[in-house]
Amino acid sequence: MAGVTGKTRVLIVDDKADIRSIVATRLRIEPGFDVVGEAANGAEAIARVGEVKPAIMILDLQMPVMSGEEVIPILRSLSPALRILVFSAYAGAQQRLRASECPDAEVRKGTGLAPLVKELHLLVERAPTDLVRVDLGIVEVEHAQRASHQWARLNPKVRELAVESGTRPDFLALVGVFLALGEPLAAAASAGWRTSTVCFTTRLEAGRAARRGLTAIDEAAGVLLEPLRSRLLAALPEDPETNERCAS
16 A cells, blocks of 8 residues: 555564664665554554554564564454565574465565565565455344454453464454454444445455364354354355465
């Protein structure tokens, strides 16, 4: 997304203030980029994405409160067109992350800023090719909102089970899906609509992960998420039944 200046909007996310300052200073002298915000952890990043609408996020992986690995699956549904460039001291991050956690590009810290700037220019020209539209059709707004509120109540328990079973990325992708549904449902309720067409866009692997996360929820809890659960299971992309890692 380019701003009114025609420059590419960039959000910098790193828990180290000096790193954010160095990167921001370098980009402010680079033609074509506009640093529109900073964040110190993943939770702040999610809020800032909604506020400043960046086209590219420069993201550290190891941060307090919420790491970069945790924020990526969530943002894939909240801001699917956002390109995420991991700028991390941990080499080979893409090889160890699951598909829904994968960034669009990675640059290792310690190699200088030139590789970072080069990769940013490449990302500007490389729009996502894996966007998936998820159409839930016409839903009754009151019932859908009730299911969304039930998800918020179930969230801590579902997260605990996901961590225990090693499926946290799937849970986080599902968090992103429910967050993406929240805004249109709230808008429809505010407008007084009884029914509304609900749809959103996500990335392919995040959609598959969210579907896995949804199927992992036990039947008793799943009933509380209707009608959203059945609509999502019908609309989210099917899993190819392989636990894919990032492509090398």
